[in-house]
Amino acid sequence: MELNGVKEPVPVATTDVLVVGAGPTGLVLAIDLARRGVPALLVEKSDRLFPGSRGKGIQPRTLEVLDDLGIVDAVLRAGRAYPRMLSWEGPDGTERGHEWDMIERATPTEQEPYANALLIGQSRFQDLLHARLRALGGDVVFGSEVSGLVQDADGVTAAFADGRTVRARHLVAADGGRSAVRRALGIAMEGESVDPKPMLVADVLLTPDAIVDDLNWHVWRTATDSGAVLCPLPGEPGLYQLIVRFDDENTVPDTSDAGVVGHLTAHTPVTGDQVTKVVWASDFRPRAALATRYRAGRVLLAGDAAHIHSPAGGQGLNTSVQDAYNLGWKLAQVLRHGAADALLDTYEDERRPIAAGVLGMSTRLHRHRLLSQDGHARAQTRQLGLGYRGGPLSTGRAGVLEAGDRAPDGRLPEGRVFDLLRGPHFTLLAFGTPAPAIASARLHVHELGAYEAYGRGLFLVRPDGYVGWAGEDTTGLDAYLAAVGCAERP
Numbered sequence: 001m002e003l004n005g006v007k008e009p010v011p012v013a014t015t016d017v018l019v020v021g022a023g024p025t026g027l028v029l030a031i032d033l034a035r036r037g038v039p040a041l042l043v044e045k046s047d048r049l050f051p052g053s054r055g056k057g058i059q060p061r062t063l064e065v066l067d068d069l070g071i072v073d074a075v076l077r078a079g080r081a082y083p084r085m086l087s088w089e090g091p092d093g094t095e096r097g098h099e100w101d102m103i104e105r106a107t108p109t110e111q112e113p114y115a116n117a118l119l120i121g122q123s124r125f126q127d128l129l130h131a132r133l134r135a136l137g138g139d140v141v142f143g144s145e146v147s148g149l150v151q152d153a154d155g156v157t158a159a160f161a162d163g164r165t166v167r168a169r170h171l172v173a174a175d176g177g178r179s180a181v182r183r184a185l186g187i188a189m190e191g192e193s194v195d196p197k198p199m200l201v202a203d204v205l206l207t208p209d210a211i212v213d214d215l216n217w218h219v220w221r222t223a224t225d226s227g228a229v230l231c232p233l234p235g236e237p238g239l240y241q242l243i244v245r246f247d248d249e250n251t252v253p254d255t256s257d258a259g260v261v262g263h264l265t266a267h268t269p270v271t272g273d274q275v276t277k278v279v280w281a282s283d284f285r286p287r288a289a290l291a292t293r294y295r296a297g298r299v300l301l302a303g304d305a306a307h308i309h310s311p312a313g314g315q316g317l318n319t320s321v322q323d324a325y326n327l328g329w330k331l332a333q334v335l336r337h338g339a340a341d342a343l344l345d346t347y348e349d350e351r352r353p354i355a356a357g358v359l360g361m362s363t364r365l366h367r368h369r370l371l372s373q374d375g376h377a378r379a380q381t382r383q384l385g386l387g388y389r390g391g392p393l394s395t396g397r398a399g400v401l402e403a404g405d406r407a408p409d410g411r412l413p414e415g416r417v418f419d420l421l422r423g424p425h426f427t428l429l430a431f432g433t434p435a436p437a438i439a440s441a442r443l444h445v446h447e448l449g450a451y452e453a454y455g456r457g458l459f460l461v462r463p464d465g466y467v468g469w470a471g472e473d474t475t476g477l478d479a480y481l482a483a484v485g486c487a488e489r490p
Helices: 023-033 060-068 072-078 122-135 180-185 257-267 316-336 341-368 375-382 418-421 478-483
Strands: 014-020 040-043 082-088 095-100 146-151 158-159 163-173 189-193 199-206 216-221 227-232 237-246 275-284 287-291 299-301 395-398 426-431 441-446 456-462 468-471
Touching: 014 023, 014 158, 014 316, 023 040, 040 163, 060 072, 060 316, 060 418, 072 122, 072 199, 072 275, 163 180, 163 316, 163 456, 199 257, 227 257, 227 299, 237 257, 237 316, 257 275, 299 341, 375 478, 395 456, 418 426, 456 478, 468 478
Parallel strands: 014 040, 014 163, 082 216, 163 299, 395 468, 426 441
Antiparallel strands: 082 095, 146 158, 158 163, 189 287, 199 237, 199 275, 216 227, 227 237, 426 456, 456 468
């Protein structure tokens, strides 16, 4: 800044955590930090939230995360069950063929109350996350492009394209697959092409007289497995996600409004005058890639900045949300509750192997179209079986659970197990055994009758819903609590 020929220093804003990128990852992390009282600044390069439906499936484990964050009811109201697939046949694609379920529907249980994926467009999901963040006192600073960063022993200084500067104790890059922060750090992405054939994805509004309806996910497929699909999106009548897969590897899909309409009419019986609006469009070639590391000093990568997925199985958005959920409580324990900085190293230790496994699974699904036939793959996509057994924060076992397992839900005489876990605290569940006396505002203790989903024993549940420590008595509990920033027993 310059005043009367004299240069003045640009004011520097300060915060504990600077989150770069207001997609699902950044929004969930900002929500989690806000409810923990950690000062955070969420910035977004664009002038608004992402307007399209690049991701559209919320898996059961992610619904459990949203339950804890206090937003699951709003998301369930805004979404819908996945519709049945419908093939269109005949020379002009106007003859209704057979119907099938892409994923076999599961029945909710006491331990798994959210059994099936929920269909909701990414833009609508992000709107709900943004509303939740604002209700907690946070917000997004739009039009904020990070142009450079410098680290030292105490924090990170980020420069913005408009001349602003922000000083933070930690920076989290949630700025997508083309992450500018990751590139600035020189962190490589290792991976492979999943499918050389290009694809177009777009959101379109169609008139009521179009051949499609919102009862099915509509499919037009050629002999070479190219073609198009139209999936109805909840929230606005006539809104569909269009995906077109091209045979020619050299095709460059036209993402202009006219180009999208042309691709749509070329691959389906929908006519141009039945398209009232192209909301958003993009082209891509499915790829799987994983960052070689998730942390560089005081900067951490999360979401698509750390891993890029094929759309098969609906894993990318969900894995990203759970990155944020794993990282949020660890940042809070280090910044506010005295946990050692090494706790942040466990973020990569736990989440990178999960991403690697999910990437492999989604790649196999894409290449071999296994989802409708492979029961194991169907179970994997729900992400309820993912956990951290053998990880750096998993100690002991008791009853039927081992540390690192997801903490099951269940009915109690009053309420549910998830009611006890909901919130930013740790929870010690004593099933069929006396509960120890522990003095910590950050640890809630509950003595309960024996329950078959846990068995008898003591189970320390982390703030992200996984068993961190388990035992038949308190041996080792004090040391574990101290390591994660909870007060020791008197």
